[in-house]
Amino acid sequence: MIRVMIVDDQRPARMGFALMVAKDCELQVTVQAENGQAALDILASLQAAGKPLPDVILMDVRMPVMDGIDATAAIKQQYPNIRILILTTYDQDDYAFGVLGAGASGFLLKDVHTTDLCRAIHSVYNGDAILTPRITAEVIRRGIPKTQAETEQAELLARFATLGRRELEVASLVSEGLSNAEIAERLSIQPDSAKKTVSRILAKLVVRERVNIAVLWYKAGMDK
Template sequence: MISVMIVDDQRPARMGFALMVAKDRELRVIGQAENGQAAIDMLASLSLVNKPLPDVMLMDVRMPVMDGIDATAAIKQQYPNIKILMLTTYDQDDYAFGALGAGASGFLLKDVHTADLCRAIHSVYEGDAILTPRITGEVIKRGIPKVNATAEQGELRERFATLGRRELEVASLVSEGLTNAEIAERLSIQPDSVKKTVSRILAKLDARERVNIAVLWYKAGMNSL
């Protein structure tokens, strides 16, 4: 069973997502919170009595008291194994970009269908498809200012220069939001091979999450080369 916590300041939204998650027999909701601080308090309470923590959190971006970005940063620092999916809409893309740096594993649109929501939770849990192709590219592009080559960009390009040809190919496809299975099909290799390649890329780039490959790719201006 994959345990899920839902964090949203709108009770109807929390109930809706809970009903969607309940459609999948391999998923179960173990908690709901109305804002980021309430979520952090709930995690602390679970830890205090040695109860299991959620594997995946669905986190709204905009909330009172503590928003999703600040909550994500705090949670990932204290509980790095928890995967966090941000709940967003198109008009919040610029704001949501900050969640990538905070450690979020990706994004889901709030109008996501039940099957896609459950699939995304499974994928994030397995460390696979944590990018949402419909919006991730635009989120990253909007969130990174258009600037000329900088020292930071040069340093990042040097890090990408340490990747082999296949690793660069995979990094490029990850930045486009493709899943391991989609990358495997595109490159005519096995999904396990893609997974191992992604792990090597993360190690060489000194990145924590798969989504950071995409962030660093755009920051380095690799998409313009």
Template structure:
């Protein structure tokens, strides 16, 4: 059973996602919160009471009191085993990127279908990142402030890091940056998911990256998507 928490300031939205979760008997909605501060306080209370914490949190971005970005940063520091998926829309690209930088495991569009939402929760609970392929690159490209985007030397350094990867590692890094999970990559390359998992672990070590999300961020910052 995967425990899920929903954080959104709109009650109808929380109800909608709760109904989606009900379609999967292996998912349990154990808590809800209307803003980031309420979510952090609820996690502290659950912990103090010795109760189960959520495995995955579905987190809205724009909320009163504490937004999803600040909440994500605090939660991932205090409870690093709790995975956070940001719920975003097309007009919130910069928020989505900031949330990834704060430690989120990925993002989904709010118009996600129930089946895709449930699959995403399972993937994140297993340690995968959820980077919706159709907007991942655009999110990262738009959201990096001009002053912080790598200059030519920094980009060359990043490309040099990817140059330390073998051909198969580079191929898998590209698919991770596309937003594919291990099972999807395995299917694309006709190899075993375990082989993909081991390769991703090597990629993380070689790039000195914390997570699959970081692989994607580094990929786009290095300009690898334009190669």
């Protein structure tokens, strides 16, 4: 059972997402919060009581007291194993990049269908990054300017130079927002092989989150 937390300042929205999540028998909403600070307080209480923390958090962006971007950054720092999936009505690049830069594993619009939402929760739980297809590349291109300092770009290129041919292929597809299953289909390999390759890439690039592969890919100018 995948434990899910919902963080949104609108009660109807929390109820709606809870009903959507309940459609999947492998998912369970265990706790809800009305803003980022409340979410942090609840997580601290759960940890202090020795109770299980959520595996995946559905996080709104615009909220009073503490917004989703600051909350995501704080949660990832204190609870790095929790995956955070951003749900917002805003698809502007600055919002999207803000949550990715804070450590979110995915970004979806609030009009997402139930099936896609549940699939996204499973995906981020399993280590995939979820980005709305129409903004995947633009989020990173506009949010992260190409590295200007030659020494910094050379350092990034050197990190990618440690990857093998297949690893570079997979890194390129990750930067496009493809899941492990989609990468496996594109390259005609097993999904488990794609997952293991992504794990090796993360280790070689010395990053924790899958989305950071894409971030470094564009910063290094590898998409040219």
